[in-house]
Amino acid sequence: MKPNQNHIYIVGNGVIGKALAVALILNERKVTILRGSIDNQPAIIENIQVEIENKIIEAEVAVSSLSNFESLDGIILLTNKSFGNSVLADKLKNKTGKSPIVFLQNGLHIENSFLNKGFDELYRCVLLATSESLENNKVRFKLVAPSPIGIVKGSNDILQQIVDVLNTSLFSFRNEKDIQTIIWKKVISNCVFNSICPLLETDNGIFQRNEEVLQIAQMVIKECLSVSKEYDINLTMEVVLENILAISKMSDGQKISTYQDILNKRETEIETMNLAIAESAILKGNIAVPVTAMLGQLVKIKSELSRN
Numbered sequence: 001m002k003p004n005q006n007h008i009y010i011v012g013n014g015v016i017g018k019a020l021a022v023a024l025i026l027n028e029r030k031v032t033i034l035r036g037s038i039d040n041q042p043a044i045i046e047n048i049q050v051e052i053e054n055k056i057i058e059a060e061v062a063v064s065s066l067s068n069f070e071s072l073d074g075i076i077l078l079t080n081k082s083f084g085n086s087v088l089a090d091k092l093k094n095k096t097g098k099s100p101i102v103f104l105q106n107g108l109h110i111e112n113s114f115l116n117k118g119f120d121e122l123y124r125c126v127l128l129a130t131s132e133s134l135e136n137n138k139v140r141f142k143l144v145a146p147s148p149i150g151i152v153k154g155s156n157d158i159l160q161q162i163v164d165v166l167n168t169s170l171f172s173f174r175n176e177k178d179i180q181t182i183i184w185k186k187v188i189s190n191c192v193f194n195s196i197c198p199l200l201e202t203d204n205g206i207f208q209r210n211e212e213v214l215q216i217a218q219m220v221i222k223e224c225l226s227v228s229k230e231y232d233i234n235l236t237m238e239v240v241l242e243n244i245l246a247i248s249k250m251s252d253g254q255k256i257s258t259y260q261d262i263l264n265k266r267e268t269e270i271e272t273m274n275l276a277i278a279e280s281a282i283l284k285g286n287i288a289v290p291v292t293a294m295l296g297q298l299v300k301i302k303s304e305l306s307r308n
Helices: 015-025 082-092 110-115 154-167 179-200 211-231 237-252 257-261 275-282 290-306
Strands: 007-011 029-035 044-052 056-065 075-076 101-103 122-125 127-136 138-143 147-153 174-177
Touching: 007 015, 007 138, 015 029, 015 044, 015 056, 015 110, 015 127, 015 138, 015 257, 075 082, 075 110, 075 154, 075 179, 122 154, 147 154, 179 237, 179 257, 179 275, 211 237, 211 275, 211 290, 257 290, 275 290
Parallel strands: 007 029, 007 075, 029 056, 044 138, 075 101, 101 122, 147 174
Antiparallel strands: 044 056, 122 147, 127 138
């Protein structure tokens, strides 16, 4: 694989996939967005607009179905909801060859379906950006910092090549050796935002505005940290809390993705967040995460009720 000479396949036609596709195309990369859950749809060209830093950028993007391709030769980026990874791993198994797969998804252990099915080139990205849908094929995007990419299963050479191909001034990436610590930090933050905000039906800014809600967040963080230590992840309350307050301030007024999913009657990713932490605690023995688990179960129930 050589940088800048690859076809980039983005699985998932959500806000992150759209923003990333536009950024890459404007930097002369060849990009196709693939719908992983909709089969046998004809390929079309969509004009996608991205609002970024008070300006609009746009590009013509090829959108197709995964079922239309017998093989994918390039870089495969997963921006779909992670609860679909088990099915997606089956669909990709005989299509990817040696093409690297990069997970741009939230959640803990989301790559396990691919590891279990013997994929060789797997890389994990923690997105440090926010995005939301404004209308059909128009999204708002804000870059917070370069998003780190690290190895799940693969090599440093391929990792660096992936970063070189994906990195642009609009949507930047960097190489990260200790990706697991960053994954856990993001997951713990997700456990806070993606459970408390939907249940209170409020925006991300609640943690900087309300001390009582912040205290609940600290209970969740404390429980999650007790689990992360069992997995040799060294994080502190201060580091995670500082991150949560920074996100709360930066995205004040914005609804977290899980809350948006519930409002739009879509399935959520809570099982790869709070419920994944609870499962990881059980696997390590006598670790109690009652608040984290309960909040996760309530979100799951709330999501199911919204779709019935």
